Amino acid sequence: MRPNALGRTIAGVVAVVGLAAGSVATAGTAFAATASTTGTTAVAQPAAVAATQNFGLTTAEAKNVQNFLADYWGYTGAIDGQLGTNSWKAFQRCLATYWGYTGAIDGDPGTNTIKALQRLLKDDYGYTGEIDGIAGPDTRAAFKRFAA
Template structure:
């Protein structure tokens, strides 16, 4: 080999080795989670109830409910017409006190919350359906009367 060719070859070899070492050194910092790791992480996170459930109420009607909850049941959130977790926690306190709700005060308006709500609505707001935990049209109509 000629001296220039040898120098060029050595320079190229040093460059390749340098790039390889640099790639290996940064491999740890550019780690991407595998699908299994991402799934495990997602499962490990606690689920939070954050959805709004107005059961057919308008924003104005839901604000009326929030006013009632603030006045009587310790609701301290915004009067924004969105019955979210904190609104339903306050409502569950009401339902637990008077209407047979025995579930967790978790802000999730699931079937047990709806059954207690149906008992309240049957007592004073014209609900005539079954206490079935399903917020059907009869439950929604009576809930509108409650919110008026």
């Protein structure tokens, strides 16, 4: 085969492969466009609350917190050392009563819950950081003292 003929053959094969790939890509796009016009509508869902958030506490320390919450703040869940939604709801009731928590009693230990927790920890458990709603190392260390 002459060099020129070989080059044309390779170029032809590359072109055919490229066209085939383009057809597959176009078919995928056409299918996707057709599928999106079927009337199916995406519905936004609220973000799920984290299953548990112990903020560095061991299971034994978290059980101490749950016992405190069961004794004083209406926690009725399992004493399992996993601070889940119901543990945090009980804690939010405590924080709302004494430590300036004004958010929903929803069991989500978000920024406002952490700020109120930091106020509690600053008052009696050696927390010296900012009331910033971030459960950083100083907040976690004071929370461990609270849980001890």
